[in-house]
Amino acid sequence: MDSLDARLLLLLADEPRLGVLECSRRLGVARGTVQARMDRMQRSGILRGFPPDLDLAEMGYGLTAFAVLEIAQGRRDAVAAKLAAIGEVCEVHATTGQGDLFVRIVARSNADLQRVVDEVVAVPHVLRTSTSIALSTPVPPRFRPLLERIAEEE
Structure with a gap:
């Protein structure tokens, strides 16, 4: 590039x-x-x-949460496939550290988040979850600074 x-x-x-x-x-x-x-x-x-570029809050999904999942060893692909089938799961990252998967979830309300978390917990081989609700997004997902740095290199 x-x-x-x-x-x-x-x-x-x-x-x-x-x-x-x-x-x-x-x-x-x-x-x-x-x-x-x-x-x-x-x-x-x-x-x-x-x-x-969609605004999920404007679409009715104003709540964003992040879940750290601990899963049974060797079951990442199977768990990820099941998570991909849950519409409110926006992304899943395999991670190092205490958890195995980092999951971004959207929901319409706290009650709806509970429903989604219950679906996630019901996925076979999910051993433990820890979920945090995002209060705001001071720095949204971005790539512009990286492109600007590359554009200035020549």
Whole structure:
């Protein structure tokens, strides 16, 4: 990844509906260059798609919680597959330390969170959970500072 790749991704992050031709015009490079770079970044897995940026609270899922799960040894894939089937489970990370999996959950209310946690606890091979409710998100998920650093490298 180089400075032009980073500048292209920053442009698409700001305006995801821009076409290849408009990107090439704004970046001052040929249309084929932009297309080739986008194709390469998609093939390599850097650019995974153009999903809409959704506000889950506006969709009715205003509560976010994080659960640390301890699971039976050797059962990570099986547990992760079951967790993926629970719609309110937004992401799962295998971790080091006291827990084995770190899970981000959304819910409509405290009662709804209890329902979701009960589903998580019912997953076979989940031994123990510890759940914390997020009060706010002072730094949301981001990648912009990393792209800006790369864009400035050349």
